[in-house]
Amino acid sequence: MKKRILLLAGGQSGEHEVSLMSARSVLAALPRELFEVTPLVVSRQGRWLPPADTARALEAGVAENGGESLLKRAVSVQGYDLVFPLLHGPNGEDGTVQGLLTLAGVPYVGSGVLGSAVSMDKVMTKQVLASAGLPQVEYRLATRRQWREGPEAVRDLAMELGLPLFVKPANLGSSVGISKVRSESELDPALNLAFSLDRRVILEAMTPGRPRELEVGILGNDAPIASPVGELRFEADFYDYATKYTAGQASMQIPAPLPPEISERVREYALRAFRALDCAGLARVDFFYVESSGKLYLNEVNTMPGFTTTSMYPKLWEAAGLSYAELVTRLIELGLEER
Template identity: 50%
Template sequence: MTITQDNRWVDEQGRGVDPFSLPTFADLVFPILHGPYGEDGTIQGLLELLRLPYVGCGVTASAVCMDKVLQKNVCQSYSIPLVPYFWFTRREWDHDQEQVLKSLSQKFPSTNFPLFVKPANQGSSVGITKAHNQVELISGIETALIRDTKVVVEIAVSDVREIECAVLDPNDSPQASVLGEIIPDREFYDYSAKYADSQSQAIIPAQLSKKLTEQIQSVAIKAFRVLDCYGLARLDFLVNGATSEFYLNEVNTMPGFTPISMYPKLWEATGLAYSDLLDRLIELAFARFREKSALNLIH
């Protein structure tokens, strides 16, 4: 089943389907959907109302991890390493652009360029720009505000290496995969590099020291737990190649499952075949459904 860009639900023949009829023919849903209304808790909430088992994180984790501001605020409260960031709303920008820019300059002096400008609620690097000066910063903010009502601005890590870790299993006993490194064929790993034909490379396992690898895996598991993730997530890190300092960049609650996607590749390199990975995710979905079905939720 597919949800089109104009919000129509269709089957493999392109025929319209009523989403509320799902329980009549589906035993379980694997919601491989990205971006707003896909991995932000919306679909997950619908499936909860329909009392259908589904793969992946629940409503809360999906919503919090989709919102970069909420995700960072939670992680910061648990001392998970993050790059310095600043966020603001469309209303604040429209009301007093000069004040927002002043606050940004106080947080990030001119010596801190380049900066990344991101819409808070988008996936797949949609709407992200890299600003090397004030003019590009303002342009990036306007671009981000086309996509969302909240904007996040972050420092770009020097000599950056992009490292990914796949996490699997229940929230109380998650397992971390080997690490992988993305070497983009452009300035940063943007939407085109992820989904279009690009020359970006994936190195698995990432060539990092044993100590640094274990530190990143430990933080990945910690973030998975404090964000209430379940089943699966891919956690993306930024590593300063010169100092080996690392920062959690994003938590993806429904990572890609295409032939070039890192999540299944990381688990395959860890020793878990693709078919076994799918079986495990389905088992986890049914286990959660049984556990929740046993609860008394009537008020």
């Protein structure tokens, strides 16, 4: 019998359109002889859309308001063998939807509540990875209340790291709200922007030199494997939102031209991070590599990376000999495994 799959897409994050593009790719790739797939789009306002509105949203690339609330639709997920929550960022990739599906008793693709939540919060990720002995750039945490009540103390935290530095909301993806601060005059606007988006902000030291950006895909549950290492290349000062989502602004090279020992160390570190964070199913792990010193710094772990046919994660596995259709089929198999 065919497995009944509910494919969730859209969502309330800045990666709404990316999720819809990913969903279209997955819908086209899943073998119809194995799976009966029902797409369901979540609007930017968090409403779960009925089938007709879902179809229009997938075609148009954006979901309008309407539909039913999350709780009203929650009961309906129990009619499926598995849910593929192809959602990015807050209220999708951060453990919230995973908790709903866990309560409903329905298997799903990807990390559980713990792995999703910890990997989404940049500060928690760094604390867990530090305990696992993985190399990272130096950072500081500041809260919105600290900024309101003692802004000078927050400025002092930043100056401990030196300039330039990065200011990032702790719980957003897609480079939303991230600023590179080159001078003291740029610090307050960067902090105001980040705190307008999140109550927790991470101040992050600049990686020495101009590092190369490496990415590796992880696939599996308790016995994960690592893909070949890929490299992102771009001319912008850093991999900001415009560079990430403007065609032609960035390119990828797979496999990355690296010494074999560096590639192997990236893969080893990525697997250690995946296990330390209790991830499952899939993740893309990103690194900075300083070629002059040979040093690696783990940047972040993404538990539901972009999933179009041209996204880095599927391309990494294509380089390993796994086609897009085979990859999404394998993810469903992993989601159905007992955990």
